[in-house]
Amino acid sequence: MNRFLKRLFIIPLIAAALPMAAAGPSPEDYITSDPFETMVLLGRFSEKSPIYQMPSGSANGGYITSATTSGNAIIYPLGYVKSNAPNSYFSIVSKETTLLIAGESFELNATMSVDPSNYVITAYTDWDRNGTYEQEAQAAQVNASSKSFVQTISVPETAALGKTRVRIRIDSSTPSSADASVSGRIYDFVVYVMGASDRTDCFISVTSSNNDLGSALIETAPNESGRYEIGSRVTVKAVINETAETAIEFKGWQEGGEIVSKEPVYTFTVTKSTSLIALFEAALPELATPEVSTAEAPVWYQIMNAHTADTRKERYIAYDTNLSSDYTTELRAEKPAAQTDKFLWRLEDAGNGQVYIVNRGNNLSISGPKVLESENFTVSATGSKFAITPSGNSNGSYSIQYEGDNSYLLNAKDGLWSIVLYNAGIGTGSGWYFYKVTINPPSAVDEIDSYAAPQGRLYDGHLTITGLEAGSRVRVISLSGQLLADFQAADTTLDGDLRYAEKFIIAVVESASGKTISLKLLDSKL
Amino acid sequence: MNTSKFIYPASGLLLTSGMCFAQERDAVATTERPNVIYLLCDDMGYSDIEAYGQQMISTPNLNRLVNQGMTFTQFYASTAVSAPSRASLMTGQHTGHTKIRGNKEIQPEGQEPLDPDVETLGHLFQQNGYVTGCFGKWGMGYPGSGGEANDMGFDVFYGYNCQRKAHSYYPEYLWNNKTKENQNGRYSQDAIHEHAMQFIEDNKDKAFFGYFTYTIPHAELCQPQDSIVEMYKGKFQEPNPWYDNDDYGTATDPRTQFAAMITRLDTYVGQIIDKLEDLGIAEKTLFIFTSDNGPHNEGGADPTFFNTEERLRGLKRALYEGGMRVPYIAYWPGTIKPGSITDLMAAGWDMMPTFVELLGEETNWRDEAMDGLSILPTLTGKGEQQQHEFLYWEFHEENGRQAVRAGDWKLIRQNIKNGNPTHELYNIAEDPHEDNNVANTYPDKVEELKVIMDREHVHSNIFNFGR
Numbered sequence: 001m002n003r004f005l006k007r008l009f010i011i012p013l014i015a016a017a018l019p020m021a022a023a024g025p026s027p028e029d030y031i032t033s034d035p036f037e038t039m040v041l042l043g044r045f046s047e048k049s050p051i052y053q054m055p056s057g058s059a060n061g062g063y064i065t066s067a068t069t070s071g072n073a074i075i076y077p078l079g080y081v082k083s084n085a086p087n088s089y090f091s092i093v094s095k096e097t098t099l100l101i102a103g104e105s106f107e108l109n110a111t112m113s114v115d116p117s118n119y120v121i122t123a124y125t126d127w128d129r130n131g132t133y134e135q136e137a138q139a140a141q142v143n144a145s146s147k148s149f150v151q152t153i154s155v156p157e158t159a160a161l162g163k164t165r166v167r168i169r170i171d172s173s174t175p176s177s178a179d180a181s182v183s184g185r186i187y188d189f190v191v192y193v194m195g196a197s198d199r200t201d202c203f204i205s206v207t208s209s210n211n212d213l214g215s216a217l218i219e220t221a222p223n224e225s226g227r228y229e230i231g232s233r234v235t236v237k238a239v240i241n242e243t244a245e246t247a248i249e250f251k252g253w254q255e256g257g258e259i260v261s262k263e264p265v266y267t268f269t270v271t272k273s274t275s276l277i278a279l280f281e282a283a284l285p286e287l288a289t290p291e292v293s294t295a296e297a298p299v300w301y302q303i304m305n306a307h308t309a310d311t312r313k314e315r316y317i318a319y320d321t322n323l324s325s326d327y328t329t330e331l332r333a334e335k336p337a338a339q340t341d342k343f344l345w346r347l348e349d350a351g352n353g354q355v356y357i358v359n360r361g362n363n364l365s366i367s368g369p370k371v372l373e374s375e376n377f378t379v380s381a382t383g384s385k386f387a388i389t390p391s392g393n394s395n396g397s398y399s400i401q402y403e404g405d406n407s408y409l410l411n412a413k414d415g416l417w418s419i420v421l422y423n424a425g426i427g428t429g430s431g432w433y434f435y436k437v438t439i440n441p442p443s444a445v446d447e448i449d450s451y452a453a454p455q456g457r458l459y460d461g462h463l464t465i466t467g468l469e470a471g472s473r474v475r476v477i478s479l480s481g482q483l484l485a486d487f488q489a490a491d492t493t494l495d496g497d498l499r500y501a502e503k504f505i506i507a508v509v510e511s512a513s514g515k516t517i518s519l520k521l522l523d524s525k526l
Numbered sequence: 527m528n529t530s531k532f533i534y535p536a537s538g539l540l541l542t543s544g545m546c547f548a549q550e551r552d553a554v555a556t557t558e559r560p561n562v563i564y565l566l567c568d569d570m571g572y573s574d575i576e577a578y579g580q581q582m583i584s585t586p587n588l589n590r591l592v593n594q595g596m597t598f599t600q601f602y603a604s605t606a607v608s609a610p611s612r613a614s615l616m617t618g619q620h621t622g623h624t625k626i627r628g629n630k631e632i633q634p635e636g637q638e639p640l641d642p643d644v645e646t647l648g649h650l651f652q653q654n655g656y657v658t659g660c661f662g663k664w665g666m667g668y669p670g671s672g673g674e675a676n677d678m679g680f681d682v683f684y685g686y687n688c689q690r691k692a693h694s695y696y697p698e699y700l701w702n703n704k705t706k707e708n709q710n711g712r713y714s715q716d717a718i719h720e721h722a723m724q725f726i727e728d729n730k731d732k733a734f735f736g737y738f739t740y741t742i743p744h745a746e747l748c749q750p751q752d753s754i755v756e757m758y759k760g761k762f763q764e765p766n767p768w769y770d771n772d773d774y775g776t777a778t779d780p781r782t783q784f785a786a787m788i789t790r791l792d793t794y795v796g797q798i799i800d801k802l803e804d805l806g807i808a809e810k811t812l813f814i815f816t817s818d819n820g821p822h823n824e825g826g827a828d829p830t831f832f833n834t835e836e837r838l839r840g841l842k843r844a845l846y847e848g849g850m851r852v853p854y855i856a857y858w859p860g861t862i863k864p865g866s867i868t869d870l871m872a873a874g875w876d877m878m879p880t881f882v883e884l885l886g887e888e889t890n891w892r893d894e895a896m897d898g899l900s901i902l903p904t905l906t907g908k909g910e911q912q913q914h915e916f917l918y919w920e921f922h923e924e925n926g927r928q929a930v931r932a933g934d935w936k937l938i939r940q941n942i943k944n945g946n947p948t949h950e951l952y953n954i955a956e957d958p959h960e961d962n963n964v965a966n967t968y969p970d971k972v973e974e975l976k977v978i979m980d981r982e983h984v985h986s987n988i989f990n991f992g993r
Contacts, residue, residue, distance in 0.1 A: 039579045043592070044577045094579065
């Protein structure tokens with residue numbers, strides 16, 4: 001897009017979406033559709049910037065998959081998403097940023113690749129811009145089931161204007177300082193503090209706890225500032241992703257760690273800027289008696305070890321070719337579990353009362369030699385045969401016996417978490433629970449033919465979706481739940497511009513026949 | 527051209543050389559026909575300074591320059607290593623046309639010289655009555671070759687003749703014009719900068735062209751252990767100390783040294799701005815800051831660490847964007863709009879036509895054709911800015927590379943010397959990091975850009991891709 005058109009396009013749209021009070025700063029002064037122009041505008045924001053210490057350490061555990069900001073302090077919200085683990089334990093996030101005003105507070109809403117409750121999350125800020133971090137008084141609110149946390153941060157009225165950072169540490173134990181060595185992850189989010197301005201409206205954002213399971217959107221249109229007047233009524237909506245394979249439940253709207261409504265459609269009166277998280281969960285697997293099934297009519301299980309020691313409990317058999325310092329074998333006892341293929345197994349009849357244990361992701365079966373303890377099991381096309389029988393322990397677990405021999409029991413090796421054979425631990429280390437996981441059957445072929453999956457492309461704020469059912473409604477929302485566009489598709493293809501450019505969007509498609517799916521799209525220009 | 531005469535004594539430096547380079551210099555800088563300072567630093571990458579996304583290194587004076595001047599987001603060095611990049615700048619010809627297209631050393635000191643008959647930027651300014659000075663690394667003509675700075679249009683030269691010698695920041699000597707000057711343990715960049723500042727001072731009432739080719743942040747990574755280094759002490763992990771390899775000296779804390787070298791260069795920039803303002807000649811001076819190619823990873827340097835978000839792909843020697851797209855900031859108070867930003871596509875060989883227009887010269891001021899376009903309309907906001915139909919680069923190490931950018935499209939040819947070249951096509955607007963090679967999707971575009979590539983490479987007996 002040439003410069004004239006770019007200006008013509010971006011400024012009115014951003015200005016319409018996110019303008020500030022007359023005397024205050026405007027996002028379009030700093031955020032444009034050209035990422036390199038934005039880079040310069042923000043890069044020169046503070047003539048002199050502090051130099052921060054980079055702690056020593058090593059990467060360990062999970063990482064932040066998305067981070068957004070919301071609240072009264074927000075002029076322009078953060079929209080950080082990451083689908084892969086960063087290369088280093090230490091990440092500076094500056095390409096995606098947030099603009100703040102002093103004297104207000106905001107929430108940093110983050111989701112992680114793992115359950116954050118297993119870690120210590122600590123936030124640090126440097127509002128006087130002297131290069132030394134101070135710890136935020138308020139602790140992060142962690143939601144284990146949604147793998148998310150919310151960190152409330154106050155920007156003092158005395159905050160120095162200019163570029164500074166919010167440091168989020170994700171440690172295995174409480175750090176002694178912002179700069180202490182880390183075993184985990186450190187994120188330095190670069191933020192920009194601007195002067196305060198008076199306002200009578202608030203910033204409302206909604207976020208899905210898991211975009212694979214469902215979407216969150218604000219149904220009520222904002223004012224021309226992209227905000228909502230105090231006292232006005234706002235309706236938010238949680239939409240379950242009906243194309244997901246697993247059964248999904250909507251658990252409610254979470255605000256500041258509390259469930260404020262369990263209704264998918266929730267209307268409330270605006271009193272402050274706030275961020276709501278729509279909590280979606282895959283339906284919990286049910287403890288079950290293991291049964292043989294076929295590839296055509298599979299019954300899928302998570303297989304959890306019955307050991308009760310803190311480090312050994314709640315570990316599930318998983319197959320993953322990605323190795324790490326925690327898991328050095330592809331077949332392992334891993335935690336926490338998810339309803340993803342690597343954790344899902346079915347039992348295929350091997351004759352003589354024995355079974356193959358088949359992985360859903362690759363159709364390979366658990367296999368290994370009949371050797372106690374020293375041989376790590378893996379998966380293969382042929383697989384080993386096992387007899388699965390009640391362990392006899394009162395905990396109701398099952399033994400997985402190698403070729404029916406009760407002296408060779410499948411077990412999780414303590415500390416290494418590889419899968420081996422043991423001649424001990426019946427009912428505990430050699431005991432297993434089978435949790436049945438409900439998987440939605442794929443659509444019938446003729447149904448697929450009549451409603452092919454829509455395909456979307458986002459480039460420079462322009463959205464194209466093909467393969468729509470005629471008459472579909474397409475609502476486009478930002479990571480923070482702002483409604484960027486609401487289209488009614490006349491035919492199978494939709495073309496339209498968003499209210500303002502966003503790097504990451506979710507298009508919620510509701511077909512005329514009532515089917516709802518969501519498309520996650522990255523703007524390939526931004 | 528003016529005809530009245532002025533003999534430039536170069537602060538006595540010329541006299542001490544035992545040679546006479548005295549030229550007739552009579553021009554006086556004005557707000558319309560200003561002094562020009564072209565600060566070409568060495569191996570500084572796109573995101574090595576704050577205005578271009580750097581988050582770990584402090585560059586307040588370059589921010590000041592950005593806030594007062596114009597910042598280019600798509601300016602390209604002439605190629606991805608030093609000597610040809612500088613030769614292209616100096617001759618106004620891209621690397622398919624200019625004589626020096628690679629780093630070719632001549633023992634014991636120096637590089638392949640420029641064509642002695644070519645007229646350079648130095649000549650252009652000299653012929654327009656400007657006093658000209660080069661301070662830093664030359665690298666385009668070994669001593670006695672006829673291609674030294676003093677032979678190629680510069681009244682004054684102070685610095686390294688040879689790129690290899692410039693790998694040491696504490697050299698035994700620097701060249702003061704054509705005389706070796708013992709340094710006695712002095713940090714070369716301080717000495718070079720001091721001479722450059724003196725050049726400004728000496729010529730404040732005249733018109734001058736200063737070609738400041740400071741070596742920072744090229745390896746080796748060392749400097750005086752002063753307050754600038756102290757700012758960074760203990761700030762970074764230093765897992766990979768570097769030890770002397772007979773080319774680059776030891777740097778046990780290379781990240782610290784690299785960061786401090788950038789800030790040191792930034793400090794020099796601040797001193798130049800201050801000097802121009804103090805002398806009251808800021809509005810009569812066009813000061814340009816840029817780099818000769820992308821970031822290096824030599825002597826312990828760790829560009830991956832300092833550019834964690836990797837805005838561009840590739841380092842020095844690559845014809846990906848990271849190897850060639852560089853910072854470019856132009857400062858000319860009263861003429862250039864403060865804080866302006868442009869995405870104009872421009873390159874090193876555009877400087878000669880730009881300065882030709884600035885000086886009011888004719889485009890046929892010399893016999894050889896110029897490849898570039900003037901970017902003066904963009905700088906001044908006056909006149910119509912012409913756009914490049916294409917930009918062309920070539921590189922003669924590592925099996926040879928060529929690249930063409932035409933509009934949003936860019937074609938990169940690699941492995942030329944082994945006779946089985948590869949071609950990668952990228953849409954730079956859509957994919958500035960060059961992750962998605964779309965050559966198979968757009969074969970016609972590949973063929974179109976190949977034609978430009980083949981046409982723009984004029985045969986060279988020295989740099990010929992092994993043909």
